[in-house]
Amino acid sequence: MNGNYDPLYLFINGEWIGASERDTASVVNPATRQELGRVPLATTADLDRALAATQPAFNAWRTTAPNERARVLKRGAELMRERAEHIATLMTLEEGKPLVESRDEVLRAAEYFEWFAEEAKRIDGRVVPANRPGVQQLVKRQAIGPVAAFTPWNFPAITPARKLAAALAAGCSVIIKPGEESPATALALARALDDAGLPKGVLQVVFGVPDDVSRHLIASPVIRKVTFTGSVPIGRLLSARAAEGVKPITLELGGHGPVLVFDDADVQRAAVEGAANRFRGTGQVCISSTRFLVQRGVYDEFREQFVKATRALKVGNGLDPDTQVGPLANPRQLEKMQALIADAVACGATVLTGGKAIDGAGYFFEPTVLANVPMQAKIMHEEPFGPIAVLMAFDELAQGLQEANRLPYGLSAYAFTSNARTAIDVADGLEAGMIGINQYRIVATELPFGGMKESGHGSEGGVEGIEYYLTHKFISQA
Numbered sequence: 001m002n003g004n005y006d007p008l009y010l011f012i013n014g015e016w017i018g019a020s021e022r023d024t025a026s027v028v029n030p031a032t033r034q035e036l037g038r039v040p041l042a043t044t045a046d047l048d049r050a051l052a053a054t055q056p057a058f059n060a061w062r063t064t065a066p067n068e069r070a071r072v073l074k075r076g077a078e079l080m081r082e083r084a085e086h087i088a089t090l091m092t093l094e095e096g097k098p099l100v101e102s103r104d105e106v107l108r109a110a111e112y113f114e115w116f117a118e119e120a121k122r123i124d125g126r127v128v129p130a131n132r133p134g135v136q137q138l139v140k141r142q143a144i145g146p147v148a149a150f151t152p153w154n155f156p157a158i159t160p161a162r163k164l165a166a167a168l169a170a171g172c173s174v175i176i177k178p179g180e181e182s183p184a185t186a187l188a189l190a191r192a193l194d195d196a197g198l199p200k201g202v203l204q205v206v207f208g209v210p211d212d213v214s215r216h217l218i219a220s221p222v223i224r225k226v227t228f229t230g231s232v233p234i235g236r237l238l239s240a241r242a243a244e245g246v247k248p249i250t251l252e253l254g255g256h257g258p259v260l261v262f263d264d265a266d267v268q269r270a271a272v273e274g275a276a277n278r279f280r281g282t283g284q285v286c287i288s289s290t291r292f293l294v295q296r297g298v299y300d301e302f303r304e305q306f307v308k309a310t311r312a313l314k315v316g317n318g319l320d321p322d323t324q325v326g327p328l329a330n331p332r333q334l335e336k337m338q339a340l341i342a343d344a345v346a347c348g349a350t351v352l353t354g355g356k357a358i359d360g361a362g363y364f365f366e367p368t369v370l371a372n373v374p375m376q377a378k379i380m381h382e383e384p385f386g387p388i389a390v391l392m393a394f395d396e397l398a399q400g401l402q403e404a405n406r407l408p409y410g411l412s413a414y415a416f417t418s419n420a421r422t423a424i425d426v427a428d429g430l431e432a433g434m435i436g437i438n439q440y441r442i443v444a445t446e447l448p449f450g451g452m453k454e455s456g457h458g459s460e461g462g463v464e465g466i467e468y469y470l471t472h473k474f475i476s477q478a
C-alpha cells in the first residue's frame, strides 16, 4: 500500500526538484519489502547550488526580526500538527515503527519548533563593566553561519527537528541531509516550514551518497557549523572532516544504555517499562536501555517479569493499531541481530526469549532477552541497535556502577531505587549525558539532549541547544 506515500524531491533554493536525469535510491517499506518510491540523489552541481543559495539566505535570515523568525517557526509547527496523521503514516510506511510512536514523534517534533521559536526572542548579550574609564564593553551572541546537518533514518522527524528548530531560531540557514531510507518524513517537515513562509534558501534538503555529500558540504568554506546524529564511526569521520576546516561540530552518537535496578526498587515498574523502552522503535534508538544490571536480591523476580513483558509484546506491521514493535528498518539490521545472537550463544549466553527472525515479508525480529552473556561476546561491547536486551546480576553499588561505565559510550543511563542516597550517588557516578531515575522517559524539549565520551558532544534541546548555533563576539568601544 503505497497510496499514502508522498513523491520524493530535493529542496534547493526554494524549489522542489524531482529526479529527472539524476540517480535515485529505492525507499522500501520494511514491513512488506515493497518499494514505496525512489529518492533523487543530488549531483555535485545540486550541492553547489545549495551552497550558493545558503550564504545569501543566511545573511537575510540572521537579520530578520526575532519575532518574525518565531512567527514562521510557530506557523510551521502548527502545519506539522495539522498534518500529523499524514506525516506519521509516511514515517510508519518508510521506517516501520508503530503508528502511535510515529504520531508521538511528529507532535514532539512540532513542539521543538514551538519551543525554539520562543528562544529566538531571547538571544541577548551582556554589558560588561570596563576597567578603563569611558570604555563600553558588549558581548553579543550571533548566529554562527550556514549549517550542514546530517540525520539518520531511525527518527526521521525528531532528529531533524532538534537541529532545525534551534538553528533556524538562532538565525542560521541549514542544508540538511536526512537518511535516504526514510526521506519523506523530513521532506514533510520542510514542506510545512516552506508553507509557513520560511524564505527560500534558508532551509534546503538534499539526499545523495552520504559519504560524497558530507565530504562536499563540510569542505565548503560557506559552511560554518556541522551537526550529526548517527553512529560513532561516522561521527568520528565527520569530526575529522570538520576539523580540517576548523569548524565546530555537534555529535549525537550511539549508546549502550545501562539500567541499574537495586534491591529496594519498584521491580515491576523497572521490568515492565524496561521491556517497553528496550523494544520501542524495535530497539533502534540511541538512548535505548540495553544492559539491565540487576542487584542479586531481585534478579530472579526482575528476569521473570522482564521476560513475561517481552513475550507479551505484539510484533507486526506498524499500520496495525495493535502493533507494539515494528520491523527492523532494513536487511542489514536483520543480519546484524542474527550475527550478534549467534556470537553470544557461541560464547555461552542463554536466550531467555526470542532470538530469531520472524518468517514473512518484512524485516521482523523477535524481541530477544539474553542472560549469562560472557564478557567476550560482541554484544557486551557493541551497540546492538536492535531488539536485544542483556540481563546481568550485580552485588554492590560500586560493582554495578563500574559495569555501567565500562564502555566508551556515555549517552543514556537509568537507575531504579527507592533510596534517595543511592539515587544521588548513582546519578553522580554514572557517565552519561542523560539519566533517568525511576523512569525511562528522559527526553523533553526543555532539556538538553546529548552524550559524553564516545557518544558525542554538544547538546540539542533546552536553553543549551541554541548555543551551538551561536557565536560570541565582543565589542569594546572607547
Ligand SMILES: O=CCCCC(=O)O
Residues within 6 Å of the ligand: 154, 155, 158, 159, 284, 285, 286, 287, 443
Ligand atoms: O536516536 C535518537 C533518539 C531519539 C529519541 C527520542 O527523541 O525519543
